Amino acid sequence: MINRPDKAKLYYPHMPATWWLRKRSYFMFMLREFTSVFIAIYLVVFLISLYRLGQSEAAYAAFVDGLRSPGWLAFHWVALLFAIYHSVTWFLSSAVVLSLRLGTWEAPRWLVAGAHIGGWLVVSVAILILYTVL
Amino acid sequence: MSEETITLNVTRFRPGQDSEPVLQSYTIPYRKDWVVLDALNHIKDWVDQTLSYRWSCRMGVCGSCGMMVNGEPKLTCSAFLREYYPNPVTVEPLVNFPVMRDLVVDMSDFMDKLKSVKPWLIREEEKPVSEGEYLQSPAQLGVYKQFSLCINCMLCYAACPVYGLEPDFIGPAALALAHRYNEDSRDQGKEQRREVIASNEGTWDCTFVGECSVVCPKHVDPAAAIQRLKVDNTKSWIKSLLLPKGGRA
């Protein structure tokens, strides 16, 4: 049987709207959520650039030229940093989610996260090389 | 030589008398081998007998002495005063729970949630005792052992902002326990737990802040359990779309 106290006699605490400022880990969590906004904006810009490319080479060049303004450059730098932060934390989380077991042995988390991050770096460098060569 | 002292700021809430909790200061002798719980016991025995709080084993096993110590959810029987001395120590009831009196919180919501995930071995059909026990290999035990170490201290609920914002959330310990039984090779109750686990108040409320696993004194890692439950749910959902009868025989 669960003992239930008289609700009228309880004090119900409420969570302040600034709860995420209370602890560094909460703040980093909120920052991680916030990075999605920048990644979403970047994706929209990227999709527009593809659309322009579909229109004509000149339209694409004009669009890319517009992105060379200091404001857009700053945005892209911030978006890049946020994308890296988001990706690294994502791959670190993957090690929490994935449990690789062989009998009684379980792969340590650093190995799972390291393998993911390693794969991500290889693919990123390959894309970068393809982009600069082609 | 004058005795070394330490100040404890302790939450007091007298139901029917106080409209909200207030902090009361106690300056008591400092002993470097004392834990916060020893300091509370000293106050109760020698200074103020009206102070209320829960404890039992004094050795990190029963899970009843969880409180906020300087804003962090801790087992007070494992939090040494020397980690804070000479600064004052603030002791408050676990956050995210209704306060009954002083440092005592109402656990009934937590108990309801524990029960809702059916934390016991479920068999479709029990075999007769004469057929012997349900055997399990060390590898099968290893899959869920970590998730079976929970002492129901509720520190993870106090660390979870989602539970603070959405009190209907089933929460870390109960979901970790659901995962513990789902992963037990002797259990056949996964389907019976699915409704609660896969509901909005179940795993999908969790945004993976991860603090539950950080504060857990028994390294249960409820955050991992919840994410694995999510993967499991998603796999079953895909199976139910692709296979006749949802992949069930």
Ligand code: SF4
């Ligand atoms: S999961 Fe850990 S923190 Fe949560 S109730 Fe169990 S032992 Fe305590």
Ligand code: FES
């Ligand atoms: S008194 Fe039992 S865990 Fe602290």
